[in-house]
Amino acid sequence: KLEILEFPDPRLRTVAKPVEKVDDELRKLIDDMFETMYDAPGIGLAATQVDVHKRVIVMDLSDEKNEPQVFINPEITPLTEELAPYEEGCLSVPGFYEKVKRPARVMIKALDRDGNAFEIEADELLATCIQHEIDHLEGKLFVDYVSRLKRDRIKKKLEKVHRLQG
Numbered sequence: 001k002l003e004i005l006e007f008p009d010p011r012l013r014t015v016a017k018p019v020e021k022v023d024d025e026l027r028k029l030i031d032d033m034f035e036t037m038y039d040a041p042g043i044g045l046a047a048t049q050v051d052v053h054k055r056v057i058v059m060d061l062s063d064e065k066n067e068p069q070v071f072i073n074p075e076i077t078p079l080t081e082e083l084a085p086y087e088e089g090c091l092s093v094p095g096f097y098e099k100v101k102r103p104a105r106v107m108i109k110a111l112d113r114d115g116n117a118f119e120i121e122a123d124e125l126l127a128t129c130i131q132h133e134i135d136h137l138e139g140k141l142f143v144d145y146v147s148r149l150k151r152d153r154i155k156k157k158l159e160k161v162h163r164l165q166g
């Protein structure tokens with residue numbers, strides 16, 4: 001299992017670099033990310049969250065936890081101006097949930113775990129989750145979409161928890 005960085009850790013603000021080579025070493029990272037995500041548990045995880053600054057995302061939205069999806073060097077294009085709200089959480093901001101509005105339908109182009117290019121259209125939870133994960137690769141967190149006041153309160157509460165953990 002890999003350790004998940006927690007807000008306000010400045011390493012979460014790193015902009016991830018594109019993957020050069022989809023090789024066995026990268027596939028080992030991907031497998032470790034899936035193990036970490038399923039254990040958390042979560043439905044998505046970006047490499048940034050485990051302090052690896054490469055453009056790699058893993059996701060599994062299925063109830064049975066048997067539909068793993070990998071997005072390497074993802075590119076996203078909104079397909080509508082319509083925004084859809086969702087009560088988002090984040091494994092890097094444990095215990096906090098805030099309403100975030102994001103484009104309701106997006107096109108995603110990425111490489112899969114074998115390095116093959118693919119393109120999918122996403123809506124609903126898939127659209128929300130992939131946009132949340134791509135934000136991580138840009139060093140952005142869902143708390144960046146709430147007021148400074150709310151964000152500072154969340155920061156103070158988590159800093160206290162981290163102090164108590166020693």
Ligand SMILES: O=C(O)C[C@@H](Cc1ccccc1)[C@H](O)SCc1ccccc1
Nearest residue numbers: 042043044045088089090091092129132
């Ligand atoms: O990136 C993460 O931290 C994992 C996120 C992914 C996510 C955030 C917001 C909306 C959808 C997905 C979550 O912590 S995974 C936990 C979860 C499970 C079901 C629905 C929403 C979030």
Ligand SMILES: [Zn+2]
Nearest residue numbers: 089090091092
């Ligand atoms: Zn997150």
